[in-house]
Amino acid sequence: xxxxxxxxxxxxxxxxxxxxxxxxxxxxxxxxxxxxxxxxxxxxxxxxxxxxxxxxxxxxxxxxxxxxxxxxxxxxxxxxxxxxxxxxxxxxxxxxxxxxxxxxxxxxxxxxxxxxxxxxxxxxxxxxxxxxxxxxxxxxxxxxxxxxxxxxxxxxxxxxxxxxxxx
Numbered sequence: 001x002x003x004x005x006x007x008x009x010x011x012x013x014x015x016x017x018x019x020x021x022x023x024x025x026x027x028x029x030x031x032x033x034x035x036x037x038x039x040x041x042x043x044x045x046x047x048x049x050x051x052x053x054x055x056x057x058x059x060x061x062x063x064x065x066x067x068x069x070x071x072x073x074x075x076x077x078x079x080x081x082x083x084x085x086x087x088x089x090x091x092x093x094x095x096x097x098x099x100x101x102x103x104x105x106x107x108x109x110x111x112x113x114x115x116x117x118x119x120x121x122x123x124x125x126x127x128x129x130x131x132x133x134x135x136x137x138x139x140x141x142x143x144x145x146x147x148x149x150x151x152x153x154x155x156x157x158x159x160x161x162x163x164x165x166x167x
Contacts, residue, residue, distance in 0.1 A: 013118045015062050016055050022125055044132060046139040051128070060114040066131040067099060067106040068139065072146055080105065082152040083145045087138050093130050096138070105142050107131045 016038045023030045028042040040051040048069040055062055072080045080098060084105070088095045094109035109127060113119060119127075141159035144150040150158065 014055050015119050015124060016053055018121050018124050019053050022128060044136050046136060049135060061110055061112050063110045064127060065106045065108045066135050067104050070104060070142060072103040076146050079145050079152060083141055083155055086152050086156050107135050
């Protein structure tokens with residue numbers, strides 16, 4: 001167990017106030033059921049995404065998920081987890097997972113801010129931008145595995161091809 005020093009700073013401010021500014025600037029639909037939870041819905045190039053922001057005051061942590069509008073069909077869970085393992089090896093920030101209740105892929109990240117003045121607006125913008133960029137980048141791989149019948153390695157190869165030029 002790590003010895004704790006006496007805390008000399010006040011708790012971090014609620015970063016959801018800044019996240020709400022980002023959401024409003026992008027004109028995304030959102031709901032804020034209470035001070036510590038924000039739900040955002042927006043459209044990407046491939047599907048709709050639902051972003052959840054949860055502020056945990058007691059530990060000054062911001063949990064963030066970006067959930068795909070895509071269900072894992074029965075019998076494809078093992079293939080989805082295999083793909084998630086390959087995808088996560090390519091990420092520097094956050095990770096993909098499956099929501100066990102809804103059987104949907106999601107990007108997840110948690111930031112700790114204890115002892116700080118909380119995140120800068122740019123950090124929150126980066127968190128959202130990275131989640132959306134990675135979700136858009138790997139959506140085709142999930143589509144190939146879940147609905148195209150490809151295995152995880154085939155899906156990654158197909159999804160990672162960078163087309164040159166325009167059709």
